[in-house]
Amino acid sequence: MGIEINFDSRTSAQRVQEVLCARYGIDPALLYVGDLGEYSGPRLIAYVTPAPEGERYFACVLEGGPEFDEAIGGLTELQLATLLCKELDTRALIDDGGGAATSWILVTADGWHGRVIVDDDRLDDEFVILEALQPVPSAPEIPVVEPPDWQKGWYKDGKIPTSGFDPDDWRKPSEAAG
Amino acid sequence: MDIAEVREHVAEAAADLPLAALQASLEVLDEQRSHLAEALSGTGSEDAKAALAAFEPVAERLRRAVAAYRAAVSCCDDYLDAV
Amino acid sequence: MSNPGEIAAVIRAVLEALPVDALRAANTAAGESAERIAAATEGTGHDAPREALAHIAEGIERTGEALAGLGEIRERLNAYLAVLVPGVEAMVARPIAGPAGKRPITPPNRRHHLNSVGRKSQVREENTVILPGTDVRGDLDAIRRGEAAWLPDRDRCLVNGRLYGVEVPGTVYPDEGPGLVKLNRSEYKALKGLIEARGDMDSLPSALANNPAVTGADWQRAAEVYEHHKDYRSEDT
Incomplete structure (x- = not known):
């Protein structure tokens, strides 16, 4: 299915690569750090794009293909994001799997995750968090709003993502349990 | 508007109906x-029956x-013949 | 035919084919003809033009009644379509059910429209693309008029065979149905690449050609969708 994690722009792309290669024994040559447009070499399994200079928000991006899924033992995006955010003391946004393009999962350095709403007008350029759908323990300054009555409709299976400190309690429960 | 122009306007407007x-x-x-009747045959739904039944009045x-x-x-032809 | 999926597909096709636009255009054309006849024959003293105008008025009225009848057909078919989906109850009787009854709703973000997909368009796990010619504006008008079925068990709106969801601020997003195509993350990325390269596989952006998440099957799926793009030429891809 592939992995895509949008780390806070202050995150070191190099450190993301180092942690992943050390933890999962990935050949650093197959996990490129830099602008993919300038890459020439063997077929990659994943890459990390550092945030461009001066970029705020969540512009350091890790993306992996099917071989990367295998290399990390089939971890879900949330499990991997939680692990990396704790290890690198950073935060990240990942897709919440629903049809509403403005609803994302925020993962924080303390290992917590929960849904936030980002600015739709700026979404094609940058992730700007407008509000959270539940309080964010490490960021009480983010305004909290009640999710709309029809939020269930955002998700194919009608299951609303949970929030909290356990990354195994949401999405692909059978895999998480294994 | 002379009579030739009137004739032309009326003839064109009639042709554009x-x-x-x-x-x-x-x-x-x-x-x-027909497609719908085939798909819905035997379904027994009131909405389906009502939808099918509504086609004929529309056609009428x-x-x-x-x-x-x-x-x-x-x-319009009568008028064009007369002027 | 007893398979609900097949029946639903036929109903969607019928909804799409109902000649609503043709009848509206017919009434516009007839009205214009009437105006031209009235203007050209004003004060001529002949009965024939007046009779012609009376007949045209009748034609317009009957066509208007036919349009109302098509609306009824549409409502009934939408209601039946809703009950074909297991566990779903249509609520067409309520004037404006769902989010549209609670806040103003706005059209889908332009990134959903195939001809507006760009290099920077945000990518999701699932991305619904609106093919050109799909009457999303008409669907929105129908939702605002309360003519859509709100599916309470799925929290989505059904109109003209298309399902829509609603974001927090009231922005509608397309989900599935005629004229809507669902792409996964890598397929949508491949589509963005094809659009940027104007369909030329040999001049794809190198970042995308190197992307480990985009595979051969993704390019194939993207190429199928790209065939509907305004820049597509048959010799492409």
């Missing part, structure tokens, strides 16, 4: 009704509209 479009719509309706209205436009064209 949507007779062909309504006839084509009648054919579309007939075709879609369209046939009347076609007849009205034909009569309008005929009146």
Whole structure:
């Protein structure tokens, strides 16, 4: 299915690569750090794009293909994001799997995750968090709003993502349990 | 506007009446009704029955509209013959 | 035919084919003809033009009644379509059910429209693309008029065979139905690449050609969708 994690722009792309290669024994040559447009070499399994200079928000991006899924033992995006955010003391946004393009999962350095709403007008350029759908323990300054009555409709299976400190309690429960 | 221009305007306006479009719509309706009847045969749903039943009155209205436009064209022809 | 999926597909096709636009255009054309006849024959003293105008007025009225009848057909078919989906109850009787009854709703973000997909368009796990010619504006108008079925068990709106969801601020997003195509993350990325390269596989952006998440099957799926793009030429891809 592939992995895509949008780390806070202050995150070191190099450190993301180092942690992943050390933890999962990935050949650093197959996990490129830099602008993919300038890459020439063997077929990659994943890459990390550092945030461009001066970029705020969540512009350091890790993306992996099917071989990367295998290399990390089939971890879900949330499990991997939680692990990396704790290890690198950073935060990240990942897709919440629903049809509403403005609803994302925020993962924080303390290992917590929960849904936030980002600015739709700026979404094609940058992730700007407008509000959270539940309080964010490490960021009480983010305004909290009640999710709309029809939020269930955002998700194919009608299951609303949970929030909290356990990354195994949401999405692909059978895999998480294994 | 001289009489030649009047004739031209009336003839063109009569030719632009949507007779062909309504006839084509009648054919579309007939075709879609057949598809639907085949798909819904034996389903027993009241909504499905009502939807199917609603096709005929629509077709009837369209046939009347076609007849009205034909009569309008005929009146225009009468006028063109007279002037 | 007893398979609900097949029946639903036929109903969607019928909804799509109902000649609503043709009848509206017919009435516009007839009205214009009437105006021209009235203007050209004003004060001539002949009965024939007046009779012609009366017949045209009748034609317009009957066509209007036919349009109302098509609305009824549409409502019934939408209601039946809703009950074909297991566990779903249509609520067409309520004037404006769902989010549209609670806040103003706005059209889908332009990134959903195939011809507006760009290099920077945000990518999701699932991305619904609106093919050109799909009457999303008409669907929105129908939702605002309360003509859509709100599916309470799925929290989505059904109109003209298309399902829509609603974001927090009231922005509608397309989900599935005629004229809507669902792409996964890598397929949508491949589509963005094809659009940027104007369909030329040999001049794809190198970042995308190197992307480990985009595979051969993704390019194939993207190429199928790209065939509907305004820049597509048959010799492409």
